[in-house]
Amino acid sequence: MTPEQLSRVVADALAALVAEGALVLHGDLPREVRVERPKVKEHGDYAMNVALQLAKQAGRPPREIAELLAARLASATGIAHVEVAGPGFLNVRVGAGAQGAVAGAIVAAGEAYGRSDVLRGRRVNVEFISANPTGPLHLGHTRWAALGDAIGRVLAAAGAQVTREFYINDRGAQMDKFGASLAAAAAGQPVPDDGYHGDYVVELASQIAVDRPELSELPADERVAAFRDEGYRRQLVEQRAQLDGFRTHFDVWASESALHDDDRVKHGIERLREQGHLYEADGALWMRTTDFGDDRDRVLVRSNGAFTYFASDSAYYVDKRERGFSPCIYLLGADHHGYVNRLRAIAACAGDDPDRDIDVLIGQLVKVVRGGQELRLSRRAGTILSLQEVVDLTGVDALRYTLCRFPADSPMTVDIDLVTRTSNDNPVYYVQYAHARLSSILRNAVGLGLAADADTYDPALLAHQREGDLLRALADLPRVVEQAAALREPHRVARYLEETAATFHRFYDECRVLPMGDEEAGDLHRARLVLVAATRLVLGNGLSLLGVTAPERM
RNA sequence: GCGCCCGUAGCUCAGCUGGACAGAGCAACGGACUUCUAAUCCGUCGGUCGCAGGUUCGAAUCCUGCCGGGCGCACCA
Known part of the structure; x- marks a missing residue:
């Protein structure tokens, strides 16, 4: 069970409660039930604070709402245990089978794991x-x-x-x-x-x-x-x-x-003129950017007839929009942060919605x-x-x-x-090393005539604490990517990879994957091999999102 | 003067866009390899989250005001 699946289950339970009249909400149902991974393991595999968030809307104490939900969830498939804790948190433990199934799903998805279609249809320009x-x-x-x-x-x-x-x-x-x-x-x-x-x-x-x-x-x-x-x-x-x-x-x-x-500059200026925010003064052509939060109006064409740099910027933006992009993302250095309001004002003066069509990132x-x-x-x-x-x-x-x-x-x-140091002061090597280690296990498995088979392994066998930790880490990749995309913050992927690599190393430390010596390969070996293959995919896919290679050997 | 960004452990920095006792790496000290890569793992030490108020069930996170650091405020490019 992935966090997304859990979120859906809880959202459905909530909707059912409302439909039955057991819960009356002022306002709409929440768009999404947020699932978190608690820091303390006593709080379960996943925790949710929906009940706390809904207390005001429902006019009832959060714990009461949580109890209602808990009663419903107790019988849901894949959920092993539900409890209400603290002020009204909903703590969930996922059944071993449902948890272990994540590994197979990842292997089946392969390089597509972590990708999503939340931004499907958006044409984005990154300058x-x-x-x-x-x-x-x-x-x-x-x-x-x-x-x-x-x-x-x-x-x-x-x-x-x-x-x-x-x-x-x-x-x-x-x-x-x-x-x-x-x-x-x-x-x-x-x-x-x-x-x-x-x-x-x-x-x-x-x-x-x-x-x-x-x-x-x-x-x-x-x-x-x-x-x-x-x-x-x-x-x-x-x-x-x-x-x-x-x-x-x-x-x-x-x-x-x-x-x-x-003549795209001229064209751009014409397009802007149609929107009605241009005016002439002192022999120059101005754009009334102060209509949209800029601290002063800007000159497009100087009184001597020359185009300003701002005219190029404006026309360039119009050009991008005419090529169908939304949003147009700009990465600028902090020494250009004065341009943010100006660029957003260009979008607004062009008749666009700056919050949707332009995104200026300052580094x-x-x-x-x-x-x-x-x-x-x-x-x-x-x-x-x-x-x-x-x-x-x-x-x-x-x-x-x-x-x-x-x-x-x-x-x-x-x-x-x-x-420059190629030591473990350098987190990149920590992550890459994990990938190399995983690759090595899979290589050795081939030598033993074993392969990760996502269709035949028994997911319920992945019940060790370290296996659970790793599975939950792997299940997080899609939402990490989604969030990194939404916030334009790829560093989240890097941090996630470091944590996941650490979780793997701890697993590796305690859980033997391949049979030793003359030992016969058993179902646990096969199941762990699927987990290893899934982990390798997650690290490899994640590194490639950063444009970093995932070495097979180090 | 006005505006933007930053202030979290000795150092470098995270903190899931308001949640349960504040995290990681490095540094320091002490442990763990006859079998899948020790570029690894485990433990100890370490913080008035710049300061002061406010918002609320709850604040490192949101608001206001200070303090300290970086940067920007052209008919320049």
Whole structure:
């Protein structure tokens, strides 16, 4: 019996009580009965607080309601024991057979276990990183790469159709500064003070100068533009290669300048104009974002006729919506949190519901510590720790896992020395090791002529305390995934995996799976083998939601 | 000045969106391998959940005000 099944049983019992008139509720039945796993095992396998929540609506003491429900549940199949505890909690123990059946169900579901269709039909756009193509990606971007990709995976697992998108800020003054920096460096001149100063600028400039000598012959202004475009092209290739290596793949690379070139900016502004929130003042075109919580109105077209960056943002949002996405998710660094109200106001001004159609996630920036010292990351100052450098040090798995382990809004410190360490200071190895151990058992089983057979094992034999603990942990994956998707919090998956791995290790410690020596294989061996296969699937499926590999051996 | 995020064990951090005595890892100390991977397991030590009020059967969680830290407030990109 899974928590979802239990929840349904209790909801049905509740509905029956109401239908019979045994319970009168003011208002509707609760949409869902929440099932929790109590921390204290004396409180049973599962606990529910429906009775406490309904007390007010029913106008009766919670314990009375709980008693009514308990009487009904006592005879339900799969439930071994029900009791009312404390102020009105409903504590349930699940029968061994019903509990053990979970393992077989997981094996039968295979790689689909943990997936659901709660978001079926939703087309979700996840935009993240969106760096300027003026240099290598650094560790700051890496958090969004790991997180954004994992959010995409989790949403897809919940049934959504996901498009991952990278918005290229390839237009405007920063690009020109980049071009000027390259042109200067190529000519052996010092880069402008407000330009880009990293070593990579010099390298890139000299490569371009060698590969495309004709560019250096151009007149000054054309030369800057030529170096800018060539540098841009190469940086983009570089960024994509680095992200590929980090297992982060984008479905769409959206160019800001393309948005202008094919008039989607104009089109977007027209669409917004139809909604009636644009006005002209002081020769400029404004959007009345203050109608929707922004602290000031924003300019779309300056009095000199130039489009603002905000115009691109607005048009880009309209473009996404016209491609059918809802919600459009944005991952932004904390240094951009001022954009939240602005972006939500764009959605509102476009006639959308910001709570439904847009979701702006703010992530705290990562602090980087190496050798006990904090590194200050600045591209323009040239003190970059690039994504590639860090990946080379730590490996993709360790880095991805570490970055996905924490909620985005919690400030995190990446200690390079720690992530680099391939010891059990590193939770990723703890989880991977469990998976390798499980794989090993299954390999050895094959050697003994045994295989996990979900159809013929006896689920009631999985009655050991450690087996029950493990089964209940495994049964949690679907709701962990659902919640991770709903809240856009993949770290829940990581934490869940750590707990489940620990639960497995404890099981392993006490419960022998395979027959020893000349021992004949019995029904308990077969049942445990199914449990092992189920556990391996859960860890493997969970790791893949984070984009981390599940090794067969370590 | 206005706004957003954070403050939980010595350290790094969870805390299931209000539940039953506040958790994990690391660090410290002590145990467990002749048979499925010891990258593991078990035990001990460790907390006024920043402070003060409020909401209620019940608050680390929600509200208000302080304190401390990070970040942001352009016809910039």
